[in-house]
Amino acid sequence: NAGVTQTPKFRVLKTGQSMTLLCAQDMNHEYMYWYRQDPGMGLRLIHYSVGEGTTAKGEVPDGYNVSRLKKQNFLLGLESAAPSQTSVYFCASRPGQNTEAFFGQGTRLTVV
């Protein structure tokens, strides 16, 4: 039982490049979340999903897109990376409301 797995763990991008971060969970959870963590800012919600085929915007969605084609996977895309998107990205999943969330180990992304 792997829990929540994020791929890749580290990545360096050049400004303007695109990439996709993958979050996979094997716990059959309905809800999945993408956050970014910057020093002094805590975790800020980018996008989230409450079920397969559904997505919704969080607190800082600009510059990111997401897809939830399969229940177990939640993809975060950066179409044209900017230095301001340098951050640590965390994915989380949970069964539903009023339940605890389980986090991945994070993806450290640097945009130069």
Added chain:
Amino acid sequence: SQQGEEDPQALSIQEGENATMNCSYKTSINNLQWYRQNSGRGLVHLILIRSNEREKHSGRLRVTLDTSKKSSSLLITASRAADTASYFCASDMVDYKLSFGAGTTVTVRA
């Protein structure tokens, strides 16, 4: 903007002392959760308190919730060096968002 704010931003205590941190939130919640993060790793869930509860205990953790003031507190009793970490409150909101604050960094000195 973020839903929650923690206070203080940082806390340094001696081993064996108690650590108290506070969280304020802005909008209605289903429950309030506390998480812990060690050195930039993924967050780990500590405790969940529902909106109709006022106090909850789990081991050395005590959480209170005051929905009239939109605030919560986390107390860690008899702290240990291993409690050194960042602690975050998370608002489980009615629109399914799970929104975190900026966190409190706790350092426990031996």
